[in-house]
Amino acid sequence: MATEAAHGAEEGSSLVFHPMDQFIVKPLFGGTDVHWYTITNVTLWMALTIVAVLLLMVLATSGKKQVPSRGQSIAEMAYGFVYKMVEDVSGKDGLRYFPYIFTLFMFIVFANVLGLLPMSFTTTSHFAVTVVLALAVFLGVTILGFVLHGTHFLGLFWVSSAPGPLRPVLAVIEIISYFVRPVSHSIRLAGNVMAGHAVIKVFAGFAAIAAVSPVSILAIVGMYGLEVLVAFIQAYVFTILTCVYLKDALHPAH
């Protein structure tokens, strides 16, 4: 903190905010061009996500104990949590897609949590990532619906329980809401994560002023706690919405 204050003083007491700098994608090994194959901080933090998944789901469960160790217990809880969610929301036949949904959940939860480490890069704060995730769900679910039900899948948009004249109107609304799904699905995740991180950075900028720095640091602590909550909740929300969309593909009738 002292160094930060000194830094602030050096800059001539004018507050300098760079709350978005933490989201910049930059090559790890020199250069400025970011090609699709360039190894960037994105690569590093996604690799760390894989390492985290490996540690929790493979290393911690390697004992295969009847009475689980702490790590195995957490892995089993994660498994049971998502398994039950898929079963409850999508139904028994949704369990075929449990590995895909669990992959999504694990990636998002670890990307969010790793992003909370100081000086880290949060991959899920980028629309590029969440849009791909949401589009994968959207396209997968839509194709699955047509493969399983053919044109009957369109019954999803035809509310047969509504009075006759209302049905076309409802169909338009249903179709619009269907195509808005991937948008809200992706922006919700990236927006929440990005906003939280940016707010923390803004408070950190205020910490340069000695008079407000205690308040600012308390606010950072509070925000950080909230962000930990958000990290899990957003992973949960993304996953449960995926389950809901999957349910629509499996059972399109209203």
Next chain:
Amino acid sequence: MATETHDAVEGAAHAAESAGMPQLDFSTWGNQIFWLIVTLVVIYLILSKVALPRVGAVLADRAGTIANNIAAADELKQKARDAEAAYEKALADARAEAAAIVEATRAEASEKLKAATAKADEQIAAKAAESEAAIAEIRAGALEAAETVARDAAAEIVSALGFAAKDDEIAGAVSSRLKG
């Protein structure tokens, strides 16, 4: 409309570079998407090939073990109940047997007692009969002796009185007197 959005996006991208919204810097999207797909595929392979089957097997194993243990506990409880019933039955049987033995023994004893009593009665009766016979004999002997004595005495008295009498007359007189 489409070109408008395109323009807007372009504008936003330019704005991002200047105002600092790295999320809208589309030049990095390819990089992010490429590494995201690599990451997701790797995580999917790790989970579906190793982690999920393992955790699923452990959970199933545990559920099986718990179910088995509960079944075993039920079985043991049933066995304990059976053993208790068998014990009760054995106890009742033993009691019944003991009662039967007591009854049999008592019957046997009373039988023996009866037999012994009967035998003793018989012996007593035999002894009594024997004794009676002996008494009768003795009595008969005594009568005969008295008759003889009486006859002899009568003969002596008759001769002492000076009368001569025949023996059989005296005997007849004495025996008639004795009978009378």
